[in-house]
Amino acid sequence: MDERTGTDSRNDAVNTTPPAPRWAVRAAHLTALVVLPTGLWRLAMVLGHPSGYTDEGFVPFETFGSKVWMLTLSVGCELLALLTIGLVRPWGEVVPRWIPLIGGKPVPLLAAVIPAALGALVLTGVWAVMPLWWSVPHADMTATGNLVVGILYQPLVLWGPLVGAVTFSYYRRRRAGACSVTRWR
Numbered sequence: 001m002d003e004r005t006g007t008d009s010r011n012d013a014v015n016t017t018p019p020a021p022r023w024a025v026r027a028a029h030l031t032a033l034v035v036l037p038t039g040l041w042r043l044a045m046v047l048g049h050p051s052g053y054t055d056e057g058f059v060p061f062e063t064f065g066s067k068v069w070m071l072t073l074s075v076g077c078e079l080l081a082l083l084t085i086g087l088v089r090p091w092g093e094v095v096p097r098w099i100p101l102i103g104g105k106p107v108p109l110l111a112a113v114i115p116a117a118l119g120a121l122v123l124t125g126v127w128a129v130m131p132l133w134w135s136v137p138h139a140d141m142t143a144t145g146n147l148v149v150g151i152l153y154q155p156l157v158l159w160g161p162l163v164g165a166v167t168f169s170y171y172r173r174r175r176a177g178a179c180s181v182t183r184w185r
Contacts, residue, residue, distance in 0.1 A: 052145020124160030
């Protein structure tokens with residue numbers, strides 16, 4: 001597939017959707033980066049490092065179930081953040097060929113926009129209160145741990161708004177190109 005024009009030389013869709021603006025591409029990649037610090041912090045805890053917790057405060061995180069949950073949460077959050085890149089790449093407009101049954105078909109606009117917009121709203125709501133985290137005492141953390149964890153989690157405040165902005169850009173681009181898409185050559 002020619003990423004510049006969105007055409008597939010083999011036979012399928014000719015996509016004339018304009019390319020994503022540079023700011024949207026940067027914002028999409030930034031989503032993966034704002035999630036990374038907390039994921040790495042949780043992975044350190046999975047490996048047995050208290051990561052700012054007191055000895056007593058770390059005890060609940062030493063169970064097998066907690067470690068599985070932290071690992072799942074870290075990987076899941078990063079994968080969700082990486083999905084935002086699909087809103088600025090060709091695979092977010094045409095399903096990759098290797099996917100059975102639907103590979104090579106155009107991604108319906110609302111099938112991408114609705115989940116992304118809902119995700120942006122939920123993420124914004126969940127992480128909007130994070131700056132208040134520092135105003136609440138945390139007896140199970142050391143003073144340094146409280147500071148470090150607060151710093152690591154603050155970038156998550158940007159996650160929802162970044163996804164929202166990239167989603168809006170995707171919607172506008174796809175709508176602009178909708179009038180000029182030829183499905184078959």
